[in-house]
Amino acid sequence: xxxxxxxxxxxxxxxxxxxxxxxxxxxxxVLLGGIIVVLFIGGLPAFKQFGLSFLTSDNWDPVxxxxxxxxxxxxxxxxxxxxxxxxxxxxxxxxxxxxxxxxAWLRRPVGTAIELLAAVPSIIYGMWGFFVIVPIMAEYVQxxxxxxLGELPLVGAFFQxxxxxxxxxxxxxxxxxxxxxxxxxxMRDVFDTVPPVFKESAYGLGCTTWEVMRSIxxxxxxxxxxxxxxxxxxxxxxxxxxxxxxxxNTNRIAHTIFGPGNTIASIxxxxxxxxxxxSLKLSSLLALGFILFVISFIVLAISRMxxxxxxxx
Amino acid sequence: xxxxxxTSGNVPGAAKNHAAAExxxxxxxxxxxxxxxxxxxxxxxxxxxxxxxxxxxxxxxLGGLSPTVFTTSTLPPGSHGGLLNAIVGSLMQTVLGTAIxxxxxxxxxxxxxxxxxxxxxxxAVRFVSDVLLSAPSxxxxxxxxxxxxxxxxxxxxxxxxIALAVIVIPIVVRTTEDMLRLLPVALREATVALGAPKWRMxxxxxxPAAKDGIVTGxxxxxxxxAGETAPLLFTSLGNLNWSVSLAKxxxxxxVTIYQYAGSAFEDWVQLAWVGALxxxxxxxxxxxxxxxxxxxxx
Numbered sequence: 001x002x003x004x005x006x007x008x009x010x011x012x013x014x015x016x017x018x019x020x021x022x023x024x025x026x027x028x029x030v031l032l033g034g035i036i037v038v039l040f041i042g043g044l045p046a047f048k049q050f051g052l053s054f055l056t057s058d059n060w061d062p063v064x065x066x067x068x069x070x071x072x073x074x075x076x077x078x079x080x081x082x083x084x085x086x087x088x089x090x091x092x093x094x095x096x097x098x099x100x101x102x103x104a105w106l107r108r109p110v111g112t113a114i115e116l117l118a119a120v121p122s123i124i125y126g127m128w129g130f131f132v133i134v135p136i137m138a139e140y141v142q143x144x145x146x147x148x149l150g151e152l153p154l155v156g157a158f159f160q161x162x163x164x165x166x167x168x169x170x171x172x173x174x175x176x177x178x179x180x181x182x183x184x185x186x187m188r189d190v191f192d193t194v195p196p197v198f199k200e201s202a203y204g205l206g207c208t209t210w211e212v213m214r215s216i217x218x219x220x221x222x223x224x225x226x227x228x229x230x231x232x233x234x235x236x237x238x239x240x241x242x243x244x245x246x247x248x249n250t251n252r253i254a255h256t257i258f259g260p261g262n263t264i265a266s267i268x269x270x271x272x273x274x275x276x277x278x279s280l281k282l283s284s285l286l287a288l289g290f291i292l293f294v295i296s297f298i299v300l301a302i303s304r305m306x307x308x309x310x311x312x313x
Numbered sequence: 314x315x316x317x318x319x320t321s322g323n324v325p326g327a328a329k330n331h332a333a334a335e336x337x338x339x340x341x342x343x344x345x346x347x348x349x350x351x352x353x354x355x356x357x358x359x360x361x362x363x364x365x366x367x368x369x370x371x372x373x374x375l376g377g378l379s380p381t382v383f384t385t386s387t388l389p390p391g392s393h394g395g396l397l398n399a400i401v402g403s404l405m406q407t408v409l410g411t412a413i414x415x416x417x418x419x420x421x422x423x424x425x426x427x428x429x430x431x432x433x434x435x436x437a438v439r440f441v442s443d444v445l446l447s448a449p450s451x452x453x454x455x456x457x458x459x460x461x462x463x464x465x466x467x468x469x470x471x472x473x474x475i476a477l478a479v480i481v482i483p484i485v486v487r488t489t490e491d492m493l494r495l496l497p498v499a500l501r502e503a504t505v506a507l508g509a510p511k512w513r514m515x516x517x518x519x520x521p522a523a524k525d526g527i528v529t530g531x532x533x534x535x536x537x538x539a540g541e542t543a544p545l546l547f548t549s550l551g552n553l554n555w556s557v558s559l560a561k562x563x564x565x566x567x568v569t570i571y572q573y574a575g576s577a578f579e580d581w582v583q584l585a586w587v588g589a590l591x592x593x594x595x596x597x598x599x600x601x602x603x604x605x606x607x608x609x610x611x
Contacts, residue, residue, distance in 0.1 A: 011510060013510055013512045013513070014510050014511050014512050016512075017511070017512035017515070017516075018428055018511075018512070020420055021420050021421075021423050021424035021427070021428055022424055022428065022434075023420075024417050024420035024421045024423075024424055025420075025421050025424040025425070025429065025434065025435070025438040026434075026438075027417060027421070028421050028438050028441055028442050028445070028482065028483075028486070029437060029438060029441055031441075031445065031479065031482070032441045032444065032445060034456065034460070035448075035452060035453070035456045038456050038459045038460055039452065039455060039456065039459070041459075042455075042459045089355070090355045090358060090359065091355075092355075093351055093352040093354070093355025093356065094352070094355050094356045094359050096348075096352045097352040097353060097355065097356045098356070101349060101352055101353070102356075110356060110360065112601075112604065113359075113360055113363055114356075114359050114360075114363075115600075116363060116597055116600060116601075117359065117362060117363050119536055119537075119596055119597060119600045120363075120366060120540075120593060120596070120597070121539075121540025121541070121542070121567060121592060121593065121596060122540070122541075122542060122543070123540065123542045123567050123570055123571055123574075123589070124366065124370070124540070124589050124592070124593050125366075126571075126574075127570070127574050127585070127586075127589055128365070128366050128369055128370075130574075131369070131373070132365065132369050177362050180359060180362075181359075184359070208341055208342060208344070208345035209345055209348075209349065210344060210345040210348040210349070211341065211345070213348075231447060234447050235447055237449065238448065238449020238450070238451060238452065239449070240449070240450070240451040240542070240543040241542045241543060241567075241571065245574075245575075265449060265451050265543070268451060268455065269451060269543060269546060272546065272547060273546075277463050278463075285455075286455060286459060289451070289452050289455045292449060292451075292452060293448070293449075293452050296447075296448060296449055297444060297448075300443075300444045300447050300448065301440075301444060303447075304440055304443050304444065
């Protein structure tokens with residue numbers, strides 16, 4: 001142990017640690033790839049059996065072993081888009097209030113309360129929707145809409161039908177409540193990135209709060225705002241438990257927004273317990289899962305690209 | 314705002330139409346007031362939703378809350394069962410799932426922050442992790458089912474833990490990377506200047522310095538997976554009997570709530586509300602604690 005030959009500290013530790021970190025990074029890539037591959041392989045028998053008609057068939061018949069994805073895919077897209085139509089204005093209002101209008105002492109508690117909406121588990125939304133919202137819908141909201149909009153020319157047909165309380169409209173409403181906190185939080189965060197001097201200049205010219213929002217804040221943040229909306233859409237597409245409770249679970253394309261329906265996630269959750277391992281039905285469910293993954297991957301990928309820090313208007 | 318006191322005759326430029334200017338001003342301010350009212354309404358609605366959920370849970374759940382809920386397992390309808398097996402199952406799966414997912418998420422976050430600056434692989438990992446963060450949790454359940462349950466003959470508690478771990482990873486990745494990035498460069502430079510290898514710098518200096526943020530991430534992950542139902546339907550399945558074996562189907566609160574809420578038996582529905590009350594207030598409490606931890610660190 002002479003000090004004449006001071007050994008260079010070994011960099012073995014660094015090699016191992018960096019290797020572990022890199023390996024973990026690769027593991028995440030493999031995980032995503034694995035999900036895609038496993039769902040695809042699982043769905044392969046169904047894709048082989050039905051070919052492209054799997055996407056265009058509205059059949060779901062366990063007796064005849066004839067399955068199609070049209071109704072759940074339709075239900076998934078319609079509920080998610082309807083949910084966005086309801087959630088975006090509300091989320092915008094909340095974000096606007098939190099960034100520009102709220103007194104300083106209220107910002108944090110109200111902001112936290114809205115964020116807590118996102119923490120409530122999906123199944124709780126399902127129970128709340130089924131036991132609280134559905135009766136209100138059946139008793140007041142749907143009869144009111146049917147009476148007032150059902151007679152309109154052209155669009156009236158969408159607002160007709162018996163007011164069951166459950167159905168596509170109610171599912172979309174619950175979804176809207178669930179995605180509001182995600183969209184509102186993203187909007188609030190990007191609204192806060194607008195340089196104060198821009199807003200102050202506009203106020204200095206005599207603009208009202210709304211004019212500053214419309215002409216300064218929104219143009220400056222519009223790409224990120226769309227990214228936040230897409231993030232909400234991605235969330236709405238895959239929601240399972242809440243939707244399963246309130247959508248009515250019927251494999252039929254409804255002709256009014258109050259009609260029952262299903263979504264990919266709800267049909268998978270409901271039909272899975274009755275599917276034997278290795279059956280064509282299970283394979284069809286996995287194929288549905290694959291389709292849902294592809295749809296949400298595209299939506300979430302677009303959202304990420306729009307929300308990337310460099311992607312300003 | 315009264316434009317009438319101005320003597321427009323001396324002002325250069327086009328003559329000002331006072332009446333029109335005043336009307337415009339009134340309209341602009343009216344629009345502004347309407348928008349403000351709408352925004353307050355939107356925020357109020359959001360708060361009403363939260364209040365309604367919590368109020369419903371309290372009204373329907375508190376009545377059924379009794380010691381037997383915590384001392385008895387789920388029993389057939391009419392025999393005063395509790396939720397003991399579901400509570401224990403949920404705790405076990407949440408803790409184990411978090412324990413499996415956290416180290417991986419931590420390492421991925423470390424990789425992204427410390428090793429992957431500007432690399433293509435790093436960008437890909439970050440992108441994929443962010444997609445996984447919002448990916449439908451039911452698909453994670455299907456994935457683990459097809460990978461671990463179907464080939465190895467049966468639903469099991471450990472499959473549930475792994476499904477939850479997959480959900481934990483991206484949450485921990487996001488907070489870990491963000492928190493490590495916040496650390497000042499000078500801190501790292503000082504450590505390296507003392508002769509510490511990079512891994513010592515990360516483990517002994519960066520992790521402790523970012524501790525609050527990382528703990529927040531883990532708490533948020535716990536809160537998220539504790540309420541997950543869909544992935545457990547396909548993996549740990551649920552179990553109406555007492556069982557702590559990870560190799561057998563395992564009960565969990567969310568799955569038991571799902572089974573009970575839709576049943577026709579009044580006492581089961583009542584228990585479902587009790588379970589819903591427990592899980593929601595548990596999850597919200599963890600969320601609030603997580604925020605508190607993060608704020609305490611600033």
